[in-house]
Amino acid sequence: MSTVNISAPAEQRDVSRDPGSVGIVVPRQHTFREPLELACGRTLSEYTLVYETYGTLNAAKSNAVLICHALSGHHHAAGRHSEEDKRPGWWDNYIGPGKPIDTDRFFVVSLNNLGGCHGSTGPASINPETCRPWGPDFPMLRVRDWVNSQARLADLLGIEQWAAVIGGSLGGMQAMRWSLEYPDRLRHCVVIASAMKLSAQNIAFNETARQAITSDPDFCHGRYLDEDKLPRRGLAVARMIGHITYLSDDGLGKKFGRELRSGTFERGVEEEVEFQVQSYLRYQGDSFSGSFDPNTYILMTRALDYFDLAREYGDDPVAAFSHARCRFMLISFTSDWRFAPERSREIADALMHANVPVSYAEIESSMGHDAFLLPNSRYQRVFDAYMQRIAAECDEGVGQ
């Protein structure tokens, strides 16, 4: 492994007009040349991970936190890539100076997972054996493969033990898997809007999304890059399905109601009536389909479907969590129907029965699953209080 300069000044500088921002950030890449054996039995001889870091690693290297991203996420969690960058990273509401994941106190590491399409090795990368894009030949990945590759990244950065591993949704599954696979390498596990396994309904939505992609003729059995094509229409539909289900009925109602974008309901007028929610969804689908690799979407949804925390522990979550040695913080949102509070309560129950310390907060929100990304004062306070406790432990030298 090569070494890496952890706090290079070029990586991060203040954007004076936004004191809550980590400022301009520069992603980094590292190519790992030690082969990675995967859960499926295949081996990646080498692979690249792209990541960003915010804040400064303390001398004891005890203040590092790992951010695990969800389905369509990536390494760019906070700050901006340039002064002109219109949108900050995907979790900028919660990562930055003075924010719950306080970059004045924590050294935050955020990566694009293996199989991703934002700079880490994935289906759109070149397969060194064929010198062509991997496409459908890229190995199927499980959440544990991500955790193993994240552990390599920790090694690279000299981080023996994370102060916390944090993730929402699919990211929360990674955080939980960390607690079982590397129990000594994290002190806290923060699991937001997640579940120990998906329900049949969740799998059904993911399957429908995959069908939308794979049935697009431009999918070309996954070899669209070889054919210079892109199954944009299928990916747009897949994204629309995801988008609806990540919002709540109430949330969509509040945002759009039955407002019309154009057209009229007048009798005698034949014109395509278009509800605002329709044009919004089309826009979301179209913009996503121009920026995300379809094979990655399939890979990520499959990993989500396959995840089953307790499967190898005799389907007993208590037996599973009895291997954990960290403390847990769980957060769920009342209107989240894809990762409902009930799923978080199941995690909390299993942890309590396994005598693992756990805090659990159920946050009132009408924003559905997306709530974990959005501003919400109670969520902010609860999350902040827990993270401050972790930061205080770091200052006191816990884990050194």
Next chain:
Amino acid sequence: MSTVNISAPAEQRDVSRDPGSVGIVVPRQHTFREPLELACGRTLSEYTLVYETYGTLNAAKSNAVLICHALSGHHHAAGRHSEEDKRPGWWDNYIGPGKPIDTDRFFVVSLNNLGGCHGSTGPASINPETCRPWGPDFPMLRVRDWVNSQARLADLLGIEQWAAVIGGSLGGMQAMRWSLEYPDRLRHCVVIASAMKLSAQNIAFNETARQAITSDPDFCHGRYLDEDKLPRRGLAVARMIGHITYLSDDGLGKKFGRELRSGTFERGVEEEVEFQVQSYLRYQGDSFSGSFDPNTYILMTRALDYFDLAREYGDDPVAAFSHARCRFMLISFTSDWRFAPERSREIADALMHANVPVSYAEIESSMGHDAFLLPNSRYQRVFDAYMQRIAAECDEGVGQ
């Protein structure tokens, strides 16, 4: 209008091995040659409706009930088309001798709506002006157009006043529209798992389904029949979306859980893991896409989206229902999240405020929106009790 023999012996005969069945039924068609003015301002110069009838119209013609179908329904609601017919009509659980819609007491009329694809004039029919399939040139329809065409069918059958107009989901919307457009032509309105208008989330799901169809290259801007093509893939995805949302999370979980159809979760095995719910959905999507016209699916979902009972009454449901003169029976199902009990309670509240007699039953079920089609003892009892009251009124000569 031509006349029609209402109780032709060929239409219906006993299937001795199934005493609860209406037996073998033969659909009928009638072509209406009086132009029908549509809500969009266009006029259909002529149109055909296909329908079935079960039971016998009494001498007073007071025992007729109209069945209005939902999104993917049709005229074949009960019985079988031949001895070899594997599946009975879509509402055979509730229509037949001794069943809630008792064909020993009622004369039941069930039609395929205008715009449909099972024998009534629709986008797949030949446009007499061009001698080619209507395709996307078929007029957009509203629920009121169906109600108007159903009134013509009632005229044809000599039915002045329905004992009841009955429908689930989109069918319930037609029943409610009947109560406002033809208040003197029905004595009871039975509205099951319906709503006065769709929520933004419902519209969003329908929009995604339409996008799946229209973005399939074989859709050919709706002219697939001219091109000898069929957007089967898109229609299959649309059906999958519908299918998931008509079931509940619990219902899907009970039916499929996370059971595997093939594959294994063993470490070290790279094989496509396939959950039973996946293969079930694919089968549902594929079989539907071979039997339903995509333009009809678009037309029906649009009518569903546009329906807004109280729009022309100043958005005041109480003002709307003050025009009704019939009694109402409302039924909803606890796990139905697309047409939630809350939507039925809104209808009940508006009816009560408008001083319209209403009964309302909320039925415990884990089967989601599909519950209205499925066996359920409490639903059966409540529905049966209400229908028996109507039948007794018919016997007593009410409405003659």
